[in-house]
Amino acid sequence: MNSIESWGRLYKDQDDVKWLSDPQHVSSQIYFNTEKSGLPYGLGKSYGDSCLNPGNSLWVTQGLNCLKHFDPSTGILVCEPGVMLSDIQALMQPLYWCLPVVPGTELITVGGAIANDIHGKNHHIHGNFGHHVIGLKLARTDGTQLWCDHHENSELFKATIGGVGLTGLIIEAKLQLMRVSGPMVEAERLRFNSLEEFFSIADLSESAWEHTVAWVDVSSANMRGIFLRGNASPLLDGESLPKNFPKALPFSFPVSAMNRLTLQPLNWLYFTTQVAKLGKFRSPRKSFLHPLDHLLHWNRAYGPRGFFQYQCVLPRSVGLEALHTILNEMRIKKLGSLLTVLKTFGEMASVGMLSFPEPGVTLAVDFPNTGSDILNFMERLDKIVIEAGGKLYLAKDARQSRAMFEKTYPQFELFQQYRDPGISSGLSRRLMGW
Amino acid sequence: MKTILIIGGTSAIALAAVSVWLNRQATQIVLLGRDQERLIRVQNDLRLRHQNSRIEMDSFDISSTERIVAEAGSILQRFSPDVILIAHGWLAPQKESQENLALAADALNINGVSAVLWMEACSQYLESKGEGSLAIIGSVAGDRGRQSNYIYGASKALVASYAEGLQHRFANSKINITLIKPGPTESPMTEHLKASGMKLAKVETVGKDIVKAIDLGLPVVYSPKVWRWIMLVVRHLPQFIMHKTKL
């Protein structure tokens, strides 16, 4: 019940866990410890080892969950880091405000959203979460607390946004919310029959559609898929919002339910049901943006060995070609994934030194953990990504090499200067030496 | 608008009950506790989350006998609550309290004496008002003295028999006295237990049970419910078996 793990469920070691619940005590609770490093932990929705600190301490922020201030005329919200995005959305909905950027799940914390500088389906318009952070208060393990924004401690601010928890514990965030016309989405589902077609639909959709995302059927030779786009919309007469109760997958599957035998039929099934529903439709924003939140713990369907998510971004100039190569490799190997997601990123430069989004296209695929063959395969994909000038998303990464990280995150040496010496993670020891 | 007073207004369990009440209908909540800064933090949060309700707070040394004796009555008159929940408590470390009687005295005072003085003051207030509900958070630990936790347990047992007495006193009236006995629950009080990997109930579960018990005017409620059966067994374990355990 209180298990501490990351979403990929790849690690079984128990960390030494501290639950933070009182802002007055936080600085003393995280105070520098020469024997063990610490690491902030939100809700563990990162897939790999960025939110884990094996053999050391984790500082769980779920109890730092108070809202501090909201100004309904400017939309500026000040809150503690453990507040969940879903709480903010639910609270702001009747006031016609919302978070400008939310990821595929809203069941994450504000601290986690900042530390991974997360992106959503509207990146081409609103950028990353970090673009809407006005400032934050950082508690460091030397006992200091620093306000950081674009003017004050601005370099530390840039290091902290997307800084995977390594610069200190965010204890307060000041966020700029955005006006929204209502809780619904006016949406459209299109079919594409090739990656070329995907790109042309994406380009045509960017100016008129706020949210865009696509799903690819990796088992198909031509890379067919479904493109979804949508715009916020008010409730129409006679419409009401459903009261949805998330259902948890009540148990872990003894073996992965996603394997070579099931993937092709599942992809086919998904594609056919989606094709049957092509065209315009309306949906509550919550279900449109977070379809999987209705099924809590779906990660358990991958069985006890867990799974990897491989998410890369590729520059637009070589994106098409590189995507073809990657998806073909997967198809030939019959290494499918049920959630193969494509999304184009806009031109807005990220704030954070280690932020993931870059202009281009991002691909996310899930691979069940089948041991060395999948690890070898992902190394093949790494070569393609490096060659293309792309990189992997740290929130999803559990296995890239240090060499790849150093090559693809050119600001990492600058970033190292802003790290808190009392903090490290599984990921930082793997990729940054400490 | 109904007024609900919480004594120990920063308690995680009490706040879980508060959010059930506030999600149900606009309510005036008064949080009473010892630490102003912590109370303001919670008050701000509740105000932002529940804009139609009224959230007040007052800082007061709620476990001081002198202060309760002198001021509890006037505080109750001032806020005039319809429902009162007494929630403050301290899970004293057993070993240390055995060795240091000052700690034992604190434990007995915070969980026991101060709680029952509040119960008496609230009873006077409710009696003069003629109706209302008083709920107190006891503990399963009060059901049987065990070597691992009897100082805290005994202080909760005091609360339990006091509640029983008040239930008798108000038997034929519109005043309800409810005792809630939570099992181990995830809150700041039990962080060390959680860190040791112990299975704990969610405060949301206990919060819901508290609200329901008050609604129904139930005298004693275990939360989560299985604790009723577990404690039935523990209470009836013959001594020679009990003494072989490390409970």
Ligand SMILES: Cc1cc2nc3c(=O)[nH]c(=O)nc-3n(C[C@H](O)[C@H](O)[C@H](O)COP(=O)(O)OP(=O)(O)OC[C@H]3O[C@@H](n4cnc5c(N)ncnc54)[C@H](O)[C@@H]3O)c2cc1C
């Ligand atoms: C179903 C699903 C869909 C997803 N979709 C997307 C998506 O569309 N786009 C996207 O960008 N991501 C997506 N993600 C990834 C997810 O949004 C990120 O991993 C997010 O950071 C998780 O937040 P968390 O609160 O669970 O934090 P955790 O995973 O617990 O921690 C994430 C990082 O934040 C740090 N951190 C947490 N709190 C603090 C704090 N207070 N101060 C400093 N550092 C802190 C941790 O140290 C860690 O490095 C998805 C994840 C899932 C499970």
Ligand SMILES: NC(=O)c1ccc[n+]([C@@H]2O[C@H](COP(=O)([O-])OP(=O)(O)OC[C@H]3O[C@@H](n4cnc5c(N)ncnc54)[C@H](OP(=O)(O)O)[C@@H]3O)[C@@H](O)[C@H]2O)c1
């Ligand atoms: N959690 C469990 O497992 C569990 C099980 C059975 C019974 N209970 C009982 O449930 C009640 C609520 O506890 P909780 O779990 O919600 O824990 P909690 O969140 O730690 O709350 C404890 C409350 O008691 C207050 N308090 C502690 N010492 C005090 C003192 N000396 N003077 C005045 N106030 C004091 C705290 O105020 P501050 O914020 O100022 O510290 C806080 O409001 C307590 O009566 C507890 O005994 C808890």
